[in-house]
Amino acid sequence: MQAMIKIDRLRKDFGRFTAVDDISFEVNQGEVLGFLGPNGAGKSTTMKMITGYLPPSSGSVTVAGYDVAEHPLEVKRRIGYLPEGAPAYPDMTPADFLDFIAEVRGFRGKEKQRRVQDTVRQVSLEDVLHQPIDTLSKGFKRRVGLAQAILHDPQVLIMDEPTDGLDPNQKHEVRTLIGNMAREKVIILSTHILEEVHAVCSRAIIIARGRIVADGTPEELEAKSQWHNSVTLTLSPGKDSPEQVREQLEAMPGVARLETLPGHDNRLRYQLYPHAARPILADVSRMVHERQWEVEEMRQNQGRLDDVFRAITA
Amino acid sequence: MKGSNLWVLFKRELSAYFATPIAYVFIVIFLFLSGIFTFYLGGFFARGQADLLPFFSFHPWLYLFLIPALAMRLWAEERKSGSIELLLTLPVTVSQAVMGKFLAAWAFTAIALSLTFPVWITVNYLGEPDNGVILAGYLGSLLMAGAALAIGASISALTKNQVIAFVVSLVVTLVFILSGFPLVLDFFSGWAPQAVVDAIASFSFLTHFDAISKGVIDVRDIIYFLSLTAFWLFANITFLEMKKAD
Ligand SMILES: Nc1ncnc2c1ncn2[C@@H]1O[C@H](COP(=O)(O)OP(=O)(O)O)[C@@H](O)[C@H]1O
Numbered sequence A: 001m002q003a004m005i006k007i008d009r010l011r012k013d014f015g016r017f018t019a020v021d022d023i024s025f026e027v028n029q030g031e032v033l034g035f036l037g038p039n040g041a042g043k044s045t046t047m048k049m050i051t052g053y054l055p056p057s058s059g060s061v062t063v064a065g066y067d068v069a070e071h072p073l074e075v076k077r078r079i080g081y082l083p084e085g086a087p088a089y090p091d092m093t094p095a096d097f098l099d100f101i102a103e104v105r106g107f108r109g110k111e112k113q114r115r116v117q118d119t120v121r122q123v124s125l126e127d128v129l130h131q132p133i134d135t136l137s138k139g140f141k142r143r144v145g146l147a148q149a150i151l152h153d154p155q156v157l158i159m160d161e162p163t164d165g166l167d168p169n170q171k172h173e174v175r176t177l178i179g180n181m182a183r184e185k186v187i188i189l190s191t192h193i194l195e196e197v198h199a200v201c202s203r204a205i206i207i208a209r210g211r212i213v214a215d216g217t218p219e220e221l222e223a224k225s226q227w228h229n230s231v232t233l234t235l236s237p238g239k240d241s242p243e244q245v246r247e248q249l250e251a252m253p254g255v256a257r258l259e260t261l262p263g264h265d266n267r268l269r270y271q272l273y274p275h276a277a278r279p280i281l282a283d284v285s286r287m288v289h290e291r292q293w294e295v296e297e298m299r300q301n302q303g304r305l306d307d308v309f310r311a312i313t314a
Numbered sequence B: 001m002k003g004s005n006l007w008v009l010f011k012r013e014l015s016a017y018f019a020t021p022i023a024y025v026f027i028v029i030f031l032f033l034s035g036i037f038t039f040y041l042g043g044f045f046a047r048g049q050a051d052l053l054p055f056f057s058f059h060p061w062l063y064l065f066l067i068p069a070l071a072m073r074l075w076a077e078e079r080k081s082g083s084i085e086l087l088l089t090l091p092v093t094v095s096q097a098v099m100g101k102f103l104a105a106w107a108f109t110a111i112a113l114s115l116t117f118p119v120w121i122t123v124n125y126l127g128e129p130d131n132g133v134i135l136a137g138y139l140g141s142l143l144m145a146g147a148a149l150a151i152g153a154s155i156s157a158l159t160k161n162q163v164i165a166f167v168v169s170l171v172v173t174l175v176f177i178l179s180g181f182p183l184v185l186d187f188f189s190g191w192a193p194q195a196v197v198d199a200i201a202s203f204s205f206l207t208h209f210d211a212i213s214k215g216v217i218d219v220r221d222i223i224y225f226l227s228l229t230a231f232w233l234f235a236n237i238t239f240l241e242m243k244k245a246d
């Protein structure tokens, strides 16, 4: 099957500054792609080129087999887009605004009414339908933006920072909504909140200074962390002295490095890093048994996305 | 599909005027100034003639301020709020978006202009004017408003600052009005060849509008306004394509 979105050597220059620098990737049906990167990395610029708002300086974007430069309308029909900050017409009410969007999307009469009603229900806009968008809270404004993007049930949904500036409950609602739509669409969303990637994305691309620096499932990215498969171990004070314990742990073949963590009440706390992220939990466990140390905590770490993110975008 | 999208955009734009006080403020100011110009400055009664010449002869000056005020928000506001990104990623072409906005603004001006009908009634009550000439005056006025709107709209597409859009459109419109002003033409006719003077005069709103408003409907005057409008609308499209990014 052909990829739904195909981005080939995409580049965007603003004067002498290169905002997006030779980016290529493909996205398939059912994928929720998180676009990660620090501010100014080029996330929005890339999305603007995919949606046909900005012409690329070079390279191409193909959506559902249509080249954006050659068939912009075919592409725009298939995409729902939530621009950064969810702009809308502030003097309109959500009812009028969605009615307008539905008409531009080619719906008329009963079908139009049904689309608007369904979308309003999906994003829970019932209570503010007849209030000017200007007067709505940030959360509601964002929902209006989302409604506008999903009204025509697009094959491709592109959202620029969909949860930025929302409170935790609103964030949760938006993520649930995205999760519900994930299967039958291609979704690309940008964010700089890493927990979001775990919450909704099946794949993450990290970009920095206009280039892709990592691409994989959230788990794959975490595996790049130095914390990945490291073991945190906390022992109650026992017959072995701290020096002895430390020596024996360091002597284990799988352990590359040991870090002593601060512990309360004479507890001994260590962070054990493996060679090449090979699991060492079983070895550590065996050692603990043999030496009859009293364990308070023993766990293997996944590695955190933040660390990876910071390490590769710094 | 194509035509219907233009209609959808047109409807939204036109109703946007009435969603805020803009429409009412504009119409009231328009009527108020028309009245002052016609009856007070124009000496409508003192002239003792049954025509609307004083009414129409002030229209270029009325439009000089009012049309840039009407047009300044067309694109600058979309840029400022970011809704331009939404609009231009909907399945519409840039030319549909430009035409939708322009036609709505023009229709709105036509509404404001048609609300001056009491002036027409008054002159018919007082005397026996040539209503054909008056109709020609309205036609000329509407054509001139269209050209000024096209200028204002396309300058509005260059900035997100409405004040800048207003001032620059006003200056450009002034240039188009003034190039037919006797003062300017006299200045040139002192030394420039007659062909140049004619060329400058031929670019003027005044030259073409005066002829129409006196009831002389020459196809060339109509073509002048329509082609000027078309030229600026084309510029509007080009400006948008060129300057989408910021
Ligand atoms: N219209 C523009 N003109 C000049 N520079 C721009 C323009 N738009 C974006 N940039 C620059 O391009 C870079 C990438 O911007 P953007 O794509 O918005 O980043 P992100 O969305 O990842 O925060 C930034 O350094 C930004 O300043």
Ligand SMILES: [Mg+2]
Binding pocket: A040, A043, A044, A045, A084, A160
């Ligand atoms: Mg951004």
